[in-house]
Amino acid sequence: MSLPATSHTIHIEQLRKSYNVGAAVTDVHYIIKDVNLVIRGGEFFVLLGPSGCGKSTLLNMIAGFVSKSGGRLRVGNTEVNKPGSDRAVVFQQADSSLFPWLTVRENVEFGLRMKKMPRSERRSVSDRYIGLVGLNGHEEKFPKELSGGMKQRVQLARVLANDPAILLMDEPFGALDAMTRRTMQKELVQIWRETHKTVIFVTHDIQEALLLGERIGIMSVGPSSNITDIYDNTLAYPRDVAASEFYALYNRIQSHFEE
Numbered sequence: 001m002s003l004p005a006t007s008h009t010i011h012i013e014q015l016r017k018s019y020n021v022g023a024a025v026t027d028v029h030y031i032i033k034d035v036n037l038v039i040r041g042g043e044f045f046v047l048l049g050p051s052g053c054g055k056s057t058l059l060n061m062i063a064g065f066v067s068k069s070g071g072r073l074r075v076g077n078t079e080v081n082k083p084g085s086d087r088a089v090v091f092q093q094a095d096s097s098l099f100p101w102l103t104v105r106e107n108v109e110f111g112l113r114m115k116k117m118p119r120s121e122r123r124s125v126s127d128r129y130i131g132l133v134g135l136n137g138h139e140e141k142f143p144k145e146l147s148g149g150m151k152q153r154v155q156l157a158r159v160l161a162n163d164p165a166i167l168l169m170d171e172p173f174g175a176l177d178a179m180t181r182r183t184m185q186k187e188l189v190q191i192w193r194e195t196h197k198t199v200i201f202v203t204h205d206i207q208e209a210l211l212l213g214e215r216i217g218i219m220s221v222g223p224s225s226n227i228t229d230i231y232d233n234t235l236a237y238p239r240d241v242a243a244s245e246f247y248a249l250y251n252r253i254q255s256h257f258e259e
């Protein structure tokens, strides 16, 4: 990592996203309204909230895919108003992001090829990340020959190969079976600890949030959603769902959604 962690701290101030729902200027529907948040460089931050509250909207604003309607959004000192190589998104459906006509290795190397990285260097980068996500031996396979979990690993390896400082993950394990999901969660923590990336991970699953995040931001039900509470999760990794502290924190967070 060439940049100091502070240069990719994310600063969010009074951030808003709205859509006009009628002809009058007052016919405005706010998805998120006045969100304030600072996410430190290198942090693992989870955005937790019910379906439709605006988690993906906020993540896509940080990615630069969705424009803001008000407020400020900076990475370091730079205002975010478009996608950038410092940020990359891992989506829930790997199928829509992988190129079906390219092998695992070619998919992982795609961005590097676009950057005109020499072949031997590309090879060593793709070797590293294919290994890191546990896909050694599958380099020459095509996406259609892979399971859902393996495709998600390819997507992650491709994103990591491009070396963004910030990984934006939108329910990346939501479509996987429970066992694969658990394995991927453990591997992601391992990868985060090895690469020191900033991770912002969207989920509506409290257990997943608690297994992964150093901090968990709770989003309120929309419209005009906001981050109402932030929990510090200081439990040591790898986390044990059966530990009494885990269970206690789970209950505290769950009580938010029962009110």
Ligand SMILES: Nc1ncnc2c1ncn2[C@@H]1O[C@H](COP(=O)(O)OP(=O)(O)OP(=O)(O)O)[C@@H](O)[C@H]1O
Pocket (backbone or CB within 6 Å): 019, 031, 049, 050, 051, 052, 053, 054, 055, 056, 057, 058, 204, 222
């Ligand atoms: N382009 C748009 N125009 C109008 N409303 C939109 C637009 N995009 C999203 N919305 C609305 O914004 C709200 C938040 O959507 P978003 O996908 O961000 O929520 P989410 O918390 O990620 O949901 P889920 O967990 O179900 O994926 C929803 O009510 C959605 O219908």
